[in-house]
Amino acid sequence: MNVLAVLPHLASYLLAPQPWDNLELFFDQSVAGIATGSIYGLVALGIVLIYRSTDVINFAQGELALFVTFCGWSMIEAGYPYLAMFALVILIAGGLGAFLERTVIRPVEGAPVLNVVIVTLGLFVIFNSLTAFIWAQGELPKSFPATPIGTELETFDFGILTLQQHRVAVIIISVIVAACLYLLFNRTKLGLAMRGTAQNRVAAQLMGINTGRMLMLGWALSAMVGAVGGMLVAPIIFLDLTTMLRVILFAFAAAVLGGLDSPPGAMIGGITIGITQNILSTFALGPVFFGPQLALPAALLVLVLVLLIRPTGLFGRHAVRRV
Amino acid sequence: MLPGLEKFYEFLVLAALVGVLIRYTPVLPARWRVPVAVIAVLAVICYMPFTVGTFRTSQLTTITIWSIVAIGLNVLTGYNGQISLGHGAFVLIGAYTAAILTDSESQLGFFDGAQWPFWTAMIMSGLVAAVAGVAVGVPSLRLTGPYLAVATLSLMIALPSVLEKYDSVTGGAQGLHPRQPPVPGFLDGILERPEWFFFLAFVTAVIMAAIAWYVVRSRWGRAFVAIRDTEVAALAVGISVARYKVLAFTISAFFAGVAGSLVALASTGFVSPQTIGIVLSINYFTAIVIGGLGSIMGSIIGGFVVVLLPDLATDIGTALFGEQRGARLWPTIYGSILILVIIAMPYGVAGFLHRAAAVKPADIAGAISRTPRNALAYLADTRERLTWRWTERDGKRGDAP
Amino acid sequence: MLTVTDLHASYGAIVALHGISLRVPDGQIVALLGANGAGKSTTLRVISGLLRPTRGAIDYDGIRLHRRTAQEIVGIGISHVPEGRELFMELSVEENLRLGAYIRRDRNVKSDMQRVYEYFPRLRERHAQEANRLSGGEQQMLAIGRALMSRPRLLLLDEPSLGLAPLIVREIFDIVKTINAEEKMAVLVVEQNVSLALSVASYGYVLETGSVALENNAVALMGDDKVRRSYLGYEVGA
Secondary structure (H helix, E strand, C coil): CHHHHHHHHHHHHHCCCCCHHHEEEEEHCCCCCHHHHHHHHHHHHHHHHHHHHHCCCCCCHHHHHHHHHHHHHHHHHHHCHHHHHHHHHHHHHHHHHHHHHHHHHHHHCCCHHHHHHHHHHHHHHHHHHHHHHHCCCCCCCEEECCCCCCCCCCCCEEEEEEEEEEHHHHHHHHHHHHHHHHHHHCCCHHHHHHHHHHCCHHHCCCCCCCCHHHHHHHHHHHHHHHHHHHHHHHHHEEEEHHHHHHHHHHHHHHHHHHHHCCCCHHHHHHHCCCCCCCCHHCCCCCCCCHHHHHHHHHHHHHHHHHHHHHHCCCCCHHHHHHH | CCCCHHHHHHHHHHHHHHHHHHHHHHCCHHHHHHHHHHHHHHHHHHHHHCCCCCHHHHHHHHHCCCCCCCHHHHHHHCCCCCCCCCCCHHHHHHHHHHHCCCCCCCCCCCCCCCCCHHHHHHHHHHHHHHHHHHHHHHHHHHCCCCHHHHHHHHHHHHHHHHHHHHHHHHHHHCCCCCCCCCCCHHEECCHHHHHHHHHHHHHHHHHHHHHHHHHHHHHHHHHHHHHHHHHHHHHHHHHHHHHHHHHHHHHHHHHHHHHHHHHHHHCCCCCCCCCCCHHHHHHHHHHHHHCCCCCCHHHHHHHHHHHHHHHHHHHHHHHHHHHHHHHHHHHHHHHHHHHHHHHHHHHHHHHHHHHHHHHHHHHHHHHHHHHHHHHHHHHHHHHHHCCCCCCCCCCCCCCCC | CCCEEEEEEEEECCEEEEEEEEECCCCCCCEEEEECCHHHHHHHHHCCCCCCEEEEEECCEEEEEECCCCCHHHCCCCEHHHHHCCCCCCCCCCHHHHHCCCCCCCCCHHHHHHHHHCCCCCHHHCEEEEEEECHHHHHHHHHHHHCCCCCCCCCEECCCCCCCCHHHHHHHHHHHHHHHHHHHHEEEEEECCCHHHHHHHEEEEEEEECCCEEEEEHHHHCCHHHHHHHCCCCCCCC
């Protein structure tokens, strides 16, 4: 066997570009990583919002976002201004999330958790195919406009740093969304009631909280956050049937990395994965990682290693064991 | 026999009917019914390759292979309670092992022409996958539920790019063309190649199912179930939880590996990093939940679900929406069927059939006559739920103290 | 006044209550006594709307409760401190109290919270801590405090002594007595510690396997032979 064949590979890792060879590229890639990572984080946030109140991983998260983002594309085609489209898509997403919770998720309440997971897998397939059915007649992929803050191709110049405009926009909007959610959950009665419902439903009912409504709002909120993620990622990798598939897997990884019941963890997890992925796919980082070709496995290896040290993610609560 | 149905489905319906009839009518003594029903169903299926044509035969081969994966996964998830969404990775490992071991000189040149016989390669594939299973199972001891699910899924996502990277061993993105075993001499003239491949997979599946059947009824199986139900209590009665959890992973991976070798040798005759995709890997999980967790029959039903449900959905789609639109809308129908089945049968098809053992014909008639009413009740409930004022009644979570 | 008439309830196929009738007059403490599984907690769960009765009526000041949901019943002025406390374990003490006042729209929540802190000074010290960091006694205090935040006129108190040291139990019962006097709030308390419960209650009901076996005013119950033998551990005549 050609074991020796590994040696030239080893040599090539050492000769490949390393972060310290090109600091400008390193920073550029880091910012790009933060931007894509924020998008993973937003979608992961949607997953976390549902998981922590019902213990269900919503596999349909990404496809819901895909569906409403395509709705947004149609609105742009119909001549809506970007901001109106943005607001409408978020509204539609919220309505859709609430509708799904009441129509298909609620009836399987009380069934084994894995059954609910199957329902979300079913929704995943359904929304992907509906999107294909409605929008795949024309050309795919479709180009989706960037935010009014800046285009995908032009850059902002900040002296030493030159940043793509859309990346800056992504980071700004993600910060705004995260801040809004923080304020909702920590500064309002509604947010407190949602947290209470997620933690103890019986107690929440005894406090006079309409727990069913809180769970519905959780789904609505989750779909809305996901929709923002969809509209932000679409200008970068174009709008196609597989667009969100490429995001959702990393969003799962992000949610798990941060801890499935921790919203801040989801954002931090997303950004960590975004940066790791970008740096690994640009630099060889010596023989520790195995070069750009293995950026994906290496990023996932990082995830698994973190999980081995912290089995419920970086900020997750330890699972309570009941006898 | 039945109007509008393809011969292939006719036979499947026949097999199901024969099985259900023998199992549930009190003609035979009770303890003979199950084995006789199993043998009868298997006999019908064995006859199928000779009449349903090459395409359907190869589909049957695939069903058989995925059933092996599903049985293995069910040992892990259904009996032991560990969720894996990444079993496709073990299948892929098994497929590559078989492909490399039976390789002819031309591709990789490992063995100087001394390829392994197919059956030793199959066993070896299982063993290699089992070793991978230990390697995954040990770190998995720290993870539970969704964390384990995502960790195993990452394995499945990562593996293809690793296989592409080390192309000197794996043939890279081009993949490998293993030497498929020829029809053995004593069967020459009796079986065509596709039929031989089917029977190879079929016999393997029967053996593997028997092994699984034995395992889940052994001390090991009881330990698996005890751990699934309450890990702390299992620990308290002296079950070595860690050892059995790794064991479940190992057994499960062994099944996937053997199935993988069949993918290489009996099914496609071609192995590439894309042979098993992420969606297929998740579908194995869907299959066992729909088929029935903690049931070997459920796993086999799951094998049918993975392969045939998309077909069936397409047929329904074309019937409902016409050729063009039906072909594009089939996943919607597929997803809807998944959702409806899991709502109607919370413990999977096998769980449903299992309970059906106590069902009398009158009950079935009653159930059918109630179906429209239940559907209406669901619609009425839903209409009520779709209001802002709707609220939960009777704290569902905290029912019995 | 709370009036319960011929109450039946079951968990699936298991019947837990076979026709219970009881009354809790305004401003009084009534004890609900009995062994494990007698149906005490179930009675409270049905009154507070966590479980729907299969038969019977619950009436509070002319309002029929037995078809209402838990969230409506809090609004009517009945607050339930459930078995096992059911706190929001990952919320702070203060957040737990704020959720207790969830149904209120008035502006006096802040001052009521101060009042709860006056009854339970230990909660004030720990107002920023998560509920799961509190000791068992403090958790029970928080559960009672949280229930008070909705300004109930009737408090349903389920086994406040569960798993607590005798000194703390005494302290909690004293505070309950004080609150009852100061707030003119009626209390229906479920308790296994019969002598303790009867020391604060004015009236008592003894449940046995889902129905009322005995009822009388507290003093009479304390002197009852059967109660002394079964629940207080005295040998009669000894």
